[in-house]
Amino acid sequence: xQLVNAEVVTISPLTEFVHKVTLKPDTAVSFEAGQYLQxxxxxxxxxxxSIASRPSMHHELELHIGASGADSYxxxxxxHLQQAHTNKQSVVLEVGxxxxxxxxxxxxxxxxxxxxxxxxxxxxxxxxxxxxEFTQPVLLYWGVKEESxxxxxxxxxxxxxxxxxxxxxxxVENASATWQGxxxxxxQAVMKDIVSLEPYSIYMAGRFxxxxxxxxDFINHGAEREHMYADAFAFIK
Numbered sequence: 199x200q201l202v203n204a205e206v207v208t209i210s211p212l213t214e215f216v217h218k219v220t221l222k223p224d225t226a227v228s229f230e231a232g233q234y235l236q237x238x239x240x241x242x243x244x245x246x247x248s249i250a251s252r253p254s255m256h257h258e259l260e261l262h263i264g265a266s267g268a269d270s271y272x273x274x275x276x277x278h279l280q281q282a283h284t285n286k287q288s289v290v291l292e293v294g295x296x297x298x299x300x301x302x303x304x305x306x307x308x309x310x311x312x313x314x315x316x317x318x319x320x321x322x323x324x325x326x327x328x329x330x331e332f333t334q335p336v337l338l339y340w341g342v343k344e345e346s347x348x349x350x351x352x353x354x355x356x357x358x359x360x361x362x363x364x365x366x367x368x369x370v371e372n373a374s375a376t377w378q379g380x381x382x383x384x385x386q387a388v389m390k391d392i393v394s395l396e397p398y399s400i401y402m403a404g405r406f407x408x409x410x411x412x413x414x415d416f417i418n419h420g421a422e423r424e425h426m427y428a429d430a431f432a433f434i435k
Contacts, residue, residue: 200227200293204259206283209276212262212349216315218250219261219279223291226256230299231326232319232401234429235259237275238290245275246295248403250318252325259293264315298401298427300326306425307335309392309400311412313384314342316403317350323401324357324364333363337391341369341384341404345377367391385412394420402428 204221212218229235231253236244251260263279265272282289300323308327310320317340327336338358342348348368358366369380369387380387385408388395395416402409409430417423 199295200229202227202291202293203288204291205288206279207258209280209283213347215266216262216264216347216349217276219263219276221259221261221289221291222257223259223293224288227259227293228256229253229294231323232299232427233294233296233322234319235261236292236295237278238292239275239278244292245271247275248316248319248322249293250321252322252329254326254329259291260318262315262318262321296429297432298429300401301399301427302327302330302332303399304332304334306399307397308332308337309388309395309398310336310338311384311388311400311402311404312340313404313408314347319403320401321350321354324354328357328360328364331361335363335365337365337367337388339367339369339384339388341371341387343371345370345374385415389415389419392419396420396422399425400427402426402430404430406430406433 202223202225204223207220207222210218234246234248236246238244247261249259250262263272263276265276310323312320324338354366358364369384370377373381400421409428
């Protein structure tokens, strides 16, 4: 873990409720794809957010913060960042945390699965896998409630088009009549597409209650527990 001060460079809306935050640490940072940072609001008040940028970006960190009035945890963090940006003050970060970072195994294909803003967790890994020219299949499933929440759809379509072994599969829970893709729950789309999950390394991010259900369903669908990764596993039975 690395403790750094960082400048808040930009805060821009991705959707009505999701903001992209760009931070510039005062020193080069080191982290692995899939790790997170903590924004230090106080000695005993630290807010965790996945790092969306790839590890090679040592001098820039990207966060995707989903915040609304109903979500005080994220909203308070966003307000802290906005105040620092307005006043040209630095913020304090703890960088390089988590136990669910990417393990590059050139023998195993990969499933990256995210619900909502859990997308930032898998985006870091997707960009890193492209950068290192990973050769095994990589299937990226992103589940959202509404089509409008797919704020990085075009970017990920371009990512998938960049290599033959990459696939981007968006899944919309409450799909409109014009939606052409997968519908329903994102992990059920995975099980519909893939006969057995036994060969795959699987990385997951989303609400804790979601991840618990996904883990159990995936194991019943052939996934091996030792090749499934989610920071939520540290908090759920």
